[in-house]
Amino acid sequence: xxxxxxxxxxxxxxxxxxxxxxxxxxxxxxxxxxxxxxxxxxxxxxxxxxxxxxxxxxxxxxxxxxxxxxxxxxxxxxxxxxxxxxxxxxxxxxxxxxxxxxxxxxxxxxxxxxxxxxxxxxxxxxxxxxxxxxxxxxxxxxxxxxxxxxxxxxx
Numbered sequence: 128x129x130x131x132x133x134x135x136x137x138x139x140x141x142x143x144x145x146x147x148x149x150x151x152x153x154x155x156x157x158x159x160x161x162x163x164x165x166x167x168x169x170x171x172x173x174x175x176x177x178x179x180x181x182x183x184x185x186x187x188x189x190x191x192x193x194x195x196x197x198x199x200x201x202x203x204x205x206x207x208x209x210x211x212x213x214x215x216x217x218x219x220x221x222x223x224x225x226x227x228x229x230x231x232x233x234x235x236x237x238x239x240x241x242x243x244x245x246x247x248x249x250x251x252x253x254x255x256x257x258x259x260x261x262x263x264x265x266x267x268x269x270x271x272x273x274x275x276x277x278x279x280x281x282x
Contacts, residue, residue, distance in 0.1 A: 132207040132208055133205070133207060134204075134205070134206050134207060134208055134227050135203070135204070135205050136160060136162060136180060136182075136203070136204050136206075136227065137162070137201065137202070137203045137204075138160040138161050138162040138163070138201065138202070139160070139161050139163075139199055139200065139201050139202075140158055140159060140160060140196055140197065140198050140200050140202065141159035141160065141161045141179060141198065142158075142159045142198050143196075143197050143198050144156045144158050144184075144189075144196055145157045145158075145193075146189060146190065146193035153185060153186060154185065154186055154187070154189040154193075155183065155184070155185055155189055156183070156184040156185075156188075156189035156190070156192050156193045157181065157182070157183055158182040158183075158184065158192065158196075158202075158229075159179060159180075159181060159182075160179070160180045160181075160182055160202070160204070160227075161177055161178070161180075162177065162178045162179075162180060163175060163176070163177055164176045164177075164178070180226075180227055181224065181226045181227070182204060182206065182226065182227045182229050183209075183226055183227070183228050183229065184229040184232070185228075185229070188229060188231075188232065192229075192232065195234065196234075200234075200236060201234075201235035201236050202232055202233070202234060202235055203232060203233045203235055204227065204231070204232045205229075205230050205231045205232070206227040206228050206229045206230045206231075207227070207228050207230065208225060208226070208227060208228075209225075209226050209227070209228050210223055210224075210225055210226075211223065211224050211225075211226060
């Protein structure tokens with residue numbers, strides 16, 4: 128049977144990213160993400176629900192996120208779910224936690240784009256093409272993080 132493990136989340140950081148390095152030098156950033164959902168109950172009452180998700184980023188992406196993101200800033204992430212399981216040292220009970228392993232991301236606010244962060248997005252707006260007859264814009268240097276591919280979703 129085939130399986131598919133893909134998560135796409137947009138939310139705000141609940142804390143500053145925690146950047147660490149493995150003994151071999153691989154960067155690991157731990158993020159906390161808050162996802163807000165507003166809805167109306169059957170009785171017409173407006174409610175808000177918040178879900179908190181832990182995210183792990185690795186390599187250059189971890190370094191970029193740690194450099195440009197701070198508590199409260201919005202981010203869009205794509206990744207996969209991973210279940211961590213361990214035994215508590217004090218109670219010897221089995222513990223588990225569902226996390227997201229980041230595969231790609233986009234900044235959702237203009238603060239990161241103004242700071243010159245590579246791979247940033249300013250709310251999803253696309254640049255307008257130059258008017259006809261205008262000289263072509265100068266070639267930009269290659270970004271450190273490859274741009275994210277956008278899929279055309281038919282809905």
